[in-house]
Amino acid sequence: MSLLQYALWFRDNAIDRVQRVLLGILKAGPIPHHVAFIMDGNRRYARDKGVQVIQGHTDGFVALRRILGICSALDIKVVSVYAFSIDNFKRPQDEVDGLMNLAEKSLLELCSYGGVLAEHGVRLNTLGRTQLFPPAVQEALAKAKELTKNNNRAVLNMCMPYSSRDEITTAVEETVHDALVEGRIEPITEKDIEDRLLTAKVKTAPLDILIRTSGVKRLSDYLLWQCTENTQIHFIDTYWPDIGLFDLLPIILDYQRKVWSQ
Ligand code: FPP
Ligand code: MG
Secondary structure, eight states, X not given: OOHHHHHHHHHHHHHHHHHHHHHHHHHTSOOOSEEEEEOOOHHHHHHHHTOOHHHHHHHHHHHXXXXXXXXXXXXXXXEEEEOOBGGGGGSOHHHHHHHHHHHHHHHHHHHSTTSHHHHHTEEEEEESOGGGXXXXXXXXXXXXXXXXXXXXXXXXXXXXXXOHHHHHHHHHHHHHXXXXXXXXXXXXXXXXXXXXXXXXXXXXXXXXXXXXOTTXXXXXXXXXXXXXXXXXXXXXXXOGGGOOHHHHHHHHHHHHHHHHTO
């Protein structure tokens, strides 16, 4: 091993140890059940680095794997991610095709033996209109879900192609349809609609924390119903592909401070 290789190994080892110590300290306090991410900034990250847009999305996938590892180490039971909005189909065709190829390859890799979901016992759910995806992506998703269906330590909700307006409209339509079929005359309640949301269908815990990366302060039609008065919303400047433990640390500490001060 050359001196430079040794120095790099030593540095990575030291960072790894520091991260493990920090995770251990964080885990001693209250941990959120459900954390959601709006993964934003892949293209700006690519532009800043002078690489192709698809490289930004590919590095975004690596960041997703990294974040899932950190969330598992913290014992967070549900992670939801905005992986593809219904509106994203309006992007340039080569970008959409690139994202579809990435989804087809990478989701199977994520779920296969040795992948981060298998390693941490995470079950994959998809929330959204997956029937809009090309058949090859639908097949890959079905296989990926099958591979993780017996995992029971935690859950990953990949929201794609998703929008809250679509989710809520569909839930209202189903509620009205069911009421007509049952000949029900009582008024429709909030619970009727909530029970028909995509998150209810996969029995997801209430949303504790929503994080959007890249400095943009918008919800972009993501989990609008699920953001309640108890959800803490954080907008952070880091581009999604660069996200890591040091971005999550202050957010989890803030959550713990709020829980302790209740
Ligand atoms: C938002 O950044 C990101 C996306 C639209 C795609 C997110 C996809 C991944 C993180 C890869 C893993 C997911 C799949 C489906 C395999 P942006 O493109 O809006 O970037 P910008 O805000 O800088 O323009
Ligand atoms: Mg964006």
